[in-house]
Every structure is written in C-alpha cells, then in structure tokens.
Amino acid sequence: MILSVFLGIDIGTTAIKLGLIKENELLYSSELLLQTYGDDRIKYQDGNELLAILQAGLLAIPIELRQQVRTISFSTAMHSLMPDDGRKQIFLWSDLLAATSIDRFKQMDLAAHFYKLSGTPIHAMSTFAKLLYFQENEIYPAGIHWYGIKELLMEYFTGETVIDYATASATGLFDLREKQWSEEILEFLGVKPDQLASLVDTDQCFEMLPDKRDLFGFTPDVKVVVGASDGTLAAYASYYSTGRTASLTIGTSAAVRQITKRIQLDQKKQNFCYYLKEGLLVSGAPSNNGGVVLAWAANHLTENPARFYKRLPKLLSETETGANGLRFWPYLNGERAPYWSNEIKGGFYDLTLQHTRNDMLRSVIEGVLLNIRRLVELVAKGEELSVSGGFFQTTELGQLAADVFGVKCCYAQQNEPIFGLYYLLEQPELMIEESQQVFLPDLSNHAAYDQIAENYFD
Template structure:
C-alpha cells in the first residue's frame, strides 16, 4: 500500500492507495496565525496533527504501507531558530521590499533563472525582507514545510526540486540553488536544505517506524509540491496537458517539456520530474469570492449555492452590463499586486441582487479566462475543485473560457504522488463534460475584450 500525505495551507489530507484505489482518506485542519500582513503556522502543531492522522489509520493497513510520500504547499519559509514558525505564501510582510526590488534590472534576471514570479508570496521575497530588517541571525538556516516533515521522518531536512523551484532561489536549468540569487541575498547554500529529485527515497528513522508500527521495508520518498502534483494527476488520468483547479483560490497549469516564461505576465514554471515541468498562473480569487457573495450579496447565505442554477437561468450573460472586478484578496497572475482592489462597475438603480450575484461569478471566471489564455490558449481543460461540482457553474465556465471543460475529480496531489512514484497503468476515464454553447461563447468573447478596463 501507498500512503500519500498532502500538506496544504488549511489542512493535511492523508490517502492510502492500493492498485489505483483509494482505500482510506482523512482530512486534518490546520490553524493559521497572524494578521492581515503576517500569516504563519506552528510547525509543532502541524507535526502533531500529522502524527495523530497517521495513527488513526487502521493498524493492519499501516503495516502494509511500503511507501510514504509528501505533497506540500509551495512558498513556505521557516527560520530554523527552534520556534518552528512557518511563514506561508499568503504572508505579505515582504510586499514593500519586493515592490522596490521589482524596479531593478535584477527582477527580470531572477525570474528567468528561477521561473518563480517576483511577488511577496515567494521565499525569495521573504528572505529579502528579513535580511533587510535583520530579524534573524546572519548564519541561520532557512527551511520550509517539506524540510520540516523530512527532518521528522528521516532526520534529514531535504527539499525536493519541485518545491525548491517555487522558492525563487533555485536555478531551474542547473537544478541547484542559484549562487547569483543567494549572493544577492547574502546567504550561503549551506543555510538552505540539501536538494533531492522528486522520486528520491530515504530510510525512515527507526523510532518513527516503531511509533507508527510500519514495516521495516517502508521507504520515505520525498515527493513534490501540491501544484505540480495536481497538474500531473490531471495529465496522468485524463491525458490532457492543461488543467484548471478552482478551490478557495484558482490555478491554470500546463504540463510541458520546455521552460515557458512570460516576462510581462509572469507565469510560473516549476520542475516536476526529469522530463517534465509545470507552467501555470495562479489567482488569489476563486471560491473565496463566491463565499463573500454568499454572505454579503445574496438574499439567503444558507441556500446560496443550491439556488445558483436557477439564478443563472433567470439572468442573462453580461448581468445587464454590470461588471465586477474580483480582486477582493489582491491578485497574483496576471497583475502580481497586493494593492489591486475589487468592486462593481457600471452599477445602476436598475440592477437587481441577481444581476450582482451573476456579475460576481462572471467577473471571477473572466479573470481566470485571462490565465487560461496565458497558459493554455485554445486547449481543452481538465477541471477540478468544488466549484465544478455544480453543473451550472461548470457550463458557465466552459462558455466564458470558450473551450470544453472535463471534470476530473482525481486531480488531487495525493493521486499525483501515486502516479509519479508507482506509474500504474493509465486508465483514461471520461468524466462529466461541460461544452460551450456557440452563441454564449461568442457573447463572452465580446464581453471579455473590454471587461477589465
């Protein structure tokens, strides 16, 4: 049996898989601390939740696990000072520092080296800020979530190439920490974790193996990052290279064999395995925008989601010329700005609550359309996330993107881990298809041409 562990920013998900079948799964919530600028988790709490989650797996199942591997959230940074304080991608302490850095010629250079957008989310930005403010000793080690769990299970704080390539510190071509970038920050490679390929196996510490009653044959495989693994799960299970996930946030991703970068819009490009990369563009504003609309705009938050199909039927494309900018949480691609704000535009006395709700949904999807055009223009999409469990929303997405969208519920990082390490026989299964209506596709093409101006 295979145990995949996906450590995200809101929860840890565990999955036991055997012969392509998910036998056991559980979700363990994680608490985030801080304020509107500082966002961090406590490493001890994360490890305690992870330990409890593994111990909750039936003993007979644990004893048959031969591989354990990890998917972790990207862009985390933990100063190794004993506190195990993990700063998350959503931490924006570095916003001012990175805005100043963007004005230099090195911003272009470092993006080309690393494939990581120049933004406050990245460990590069956080390190830049911490070095400027001298908050930590000059020789301190800098780790993240992946290094924390590898240290716990193996005694060695390794980081994989995929997670490292999202730090802004990694040379995507040389597959090593960038001397140029580290020199600029004034840190040494020895202050970062040693690197390993995503499929590299390690021995588990005997005391950890005993704690969980694992077999002596168990191997710890380092794994990759959640975004790259979600893209790979989609690719492996649907044979489509382009995928879209809309959860709280959203991301369009493309499996590629070549480094693909756009200096103006700054898509990301991260390592996955020896012959594959994942190019893509993330949005801060996915389901979180609908959750806001449910609470602040809808007549009854309790039935908001179940009434959406009827609302979309009763309103018209374009929401009677009402526009909504969905930037309620700043925005990453294609603007990379923490200052951009959301709002209604062209709002009049004639607009109804239903028009407002429809415009919120359209604005969110038209923003994601920009990312689809950047990463996967003209391609069919494999889609996943809670958003697409409502068929009417999936159909609207297909109309707005102007391309078929195929729902793929197996687009989970845990399955991406399983496919990456086990390479089981591919079983391409067609799931629910959302096909664009030609008339509404053309309508949204016209609307999209001047929506965000």
C-alpha cells in the same frame, strides 16, 4: 501475499490530507485541519503543532493498513519559509510581510533576470521575497538556516534535512536550468548555500528513522520518498489520469496549469514554471480570487448564504449573459497573475439604479470567470481543460465556465496532489476514460462572452 499500500501525505495551507492507495483504489482518507496564525499581514503555522496533528492522524489509521504501507511520500504547499531558530514558525505563501520590500525590488533590473533564472514570479508570496524582507531588517542571525514545510517533514521522518527540486523551484532561489540553488540569487540575499537544505530529485528514497517506524507500526522495509509540491502534483494527477496537459482548479483560489517539456516564461505576465520530474515541468498562472469571492457574495449579497449554491441554477437561468452590462472586478484578495499586486482592489463598475441584486450576483460569478479566462489564454489557449475543485460540482457553473472560456471542460476527480504523488512514484497502469461530466461551450454564449471580454477589465 499482501499487496503493498502507498501512503500520500498532502500538507496544504488549511489542512493535512492523508490517503492510502492500493492498485489505483483509495482505501482510506482523512482530512486534518490546520490553524493559521497572524493578522492581515502575517500568516504562519506552528511547525510543532503541524507535526503533532500529523502524528495523531497517522495513528488514527487502522493498524492493519499501516502494516501494509511500503511507500510514504509528501506533497507540500509552495513558498513556505521556516527560520531554524527552534520555534518552527512557518511563514506561508499568503504572508505579506515582504510586500513593500518586493515592490521596491520589482523596480530593479535584477527582478526580470531572477524571474528568468528561477521561473518564480516576483511577488510577496515567494520564499525569495520573505528572505529579502528578513535580511533587510536583520530579524534573524546572519548564519541561520532557512527551511520550509518539506524539510520539516523529511527531518521528522528520516533525520535528513532535504528538499525536492519541485518544491525548491517555487522558492525563487533555485536555478531552473542547472537544478541547483542559484549562487547569483543567494549572493544578492547574503545567504550561503549551506544555510539551505540539500537538493534531491522528486523520486529520491530515504530510510525512515527506527523510532518513527516503531511509533507508527510500519514495517522495516518501508521507504520514504521526498515527493514534490502540491501544485505540480495536482497538474500531474490530471495529466496522468486523463491524458490532457492543461488543467484548471477552482477552489478557494484558482490555478491554470500546463504540463510541458520546456521552460515557458512570460516576462510581462509572469506565469510560473516549476520542475516536476526529469523531462517534465509545470507552467501555470494562479489567482487569489476563486471560490473565496463567491463566498463573500453569498455572505453579503444574499439573504440566506447557506442556500447560495442551491439557488444558483435558478439565478443563472433568470439573468442575462453579461449581467445587464454590470461588471465586477473580483480582486477582493489582491491578485497574483496577471497583476502580481497586493494593492489591486475589486468592485462593481457601471452600476445603475436599474441593476438588481441578481444582476450583482451574476456579475460576481462572471467577473471571477472572465479573470480566470485570461489565465487560461496565457497558459493553455484553445486547449481542452481537465477541471476540478468545488466550483465545478455545481453543473451550471461548469457550463458557464465552458461558455466563458470557449473550450471543452472535463471534470476530473483525480486532480488531487495525493494521486499525483501515487502516479509520479508508482507509475501504475491506467485505462484513461472520458470524464462522465463534460461541459461543451454553447457557441452563441461564447461569442457573447468574447465581446464582453474585450473591455471588461479596462
């Protein structure tokens, strides 16, 4: 008997990741780079190009593995918007066309109300903001359909234009309590419900189109499950595999997430709260400024950027906690939580002639972590964290994070959306094991960072 194989497809902002899993083991994986077009304001992908890259990636999977696939499901990046005008131009979360429109909207009383309805922060990243901009400027015909990456994939594989609750709940158009498009929000935008995709739960199954089955060599009994969004699935992967509800990922950007059974919203700081599955939501706070800031420091403050991470252990051992009083605001890429501003800027503070290049490098790292510390306290204060991302692959950075946050940090390799999909849909039996890499806070260092954090961003 051939055991069935699960195929997870994760469409991110920079790459498509494919993963085939059987009995909790990853059999095959690949990463296919995606091109983002535009400039400092406009950020979009070509949907036709995305589908072509995905098709080539699937055909590169050995045919004997493709013939064992019984379930296919999708993780997609949040906040995308694709006007259905035939061009398949997908505007991404990083697109800033709507910045001015959303800043005006923030001054209205409706902003707080819509945040409470949808659980989506009021920011230029959201589908709501993009729609607001396009509608205000009458860029597209009044009756045009509005879709996103998930709808593009579902239409390609099944012929059905649908979106799951999890991805929909990050659009800013979804009523989180009623699990339907918000009539109130759509009326404000001048958009009718039938201009959007149909809504389904994250475990809804569909038949694959026969021509796609034949193209990829899948069997007639293969099923397509709509899946969820990448952020919610990353959080679920951590929860399912480690038992911890709180997780932190620091890659290019960063996000703290918490699995919860009730809607958790903070009007002032605007954490997000998105649907995951029946009875579970994901609350969290994202930062634009994670590894991208360290990359900037490596390129501009070091003589040999390629050796930056190898030099970090020596750098941290030779510099003092607090970088000799030097502070660094890491907002080189604007910021989402807790500011939700594209205009905020970064920089060094209290810089003197006595400070060295190593002090500057240490302050950059500390500034990134002290900013994330505020998100940890907003979403998961005092809780153990399941951590992942390239940042934590440098042991000394993982230890520094634990010292700054003051909590146990356990590295978890499974914090990937594809495993989140697998756990969500297959519900396999797992033996929860303690992470082999655990970072325990040094109490004296944490006390020092407690004091530093009091006025760091004043």
